[in-house]
Amino acid sequence: DAGVIQSPRHEVTEMGQEVTLRCKPISGHNSLFWYRQTMMRGLELLIYFNNNVPIDDSGMPEDRFSAKMPNASFSTLKIQPSEPRDSAVYFCASSTSGTSGRGEQFFGPGTRLTVL
């Protein structure tokens, strides 16, 4: 099993540009999570999906952020327009949550985003 796959691994862009981060969860997992990690704020949950449906997006910072999961094997996190304060490492994780939501999460390697 390849694990959770994220692309790109590194992204450098200029302020105002659109950024799209991609994630392929582990096959068979029905929950997908997007996190942001910074030195100042630590690890923050942005949004999570269950069975491709967004369950809680209360962690999404503002309208510039959007996430989609068109099918069970693919999700995107888009920032438009990007700002320097969006610079962070973005992690995607997946799990088999079941009805109790107690499944362990498997993390991807992360995408390091730098907005100049």
Add this chain to the structure above:
Amino acid sequence: AQSVTQLDSHVSVSEGTPVLLRCNYSSSYSPSLFWYVQHPNKGLQLLLKYTSAATLVKGINGFEAEFKKSETSFHLTKPSAHMSDAAEYFCVVSDGTGGFKTIFGAGTRLFVKA
């Protein structure tokens, strides 16, 4: 509502000495508890998990944690630290309320001195 507090932001130990990373949680229901480790510039990896079975949980790399309901604690321990244990450790609580949300602690950075 659930929450998790890691009591130390940094812990420094000498190689070969015991490790103790402290975690307290708050949950309205029977929680699942996890410890994850993150090495520099890497993703998070599960060390161990508690899901209402045995209260003493053994994980990878010699780590273990004990669930103490009366103290609402889930401290992580290891008898003898190794240089490769230097990393950041996250305590995580999930009680399944509101769907499938989990709460991460702020993290404890472990330093291991030679």
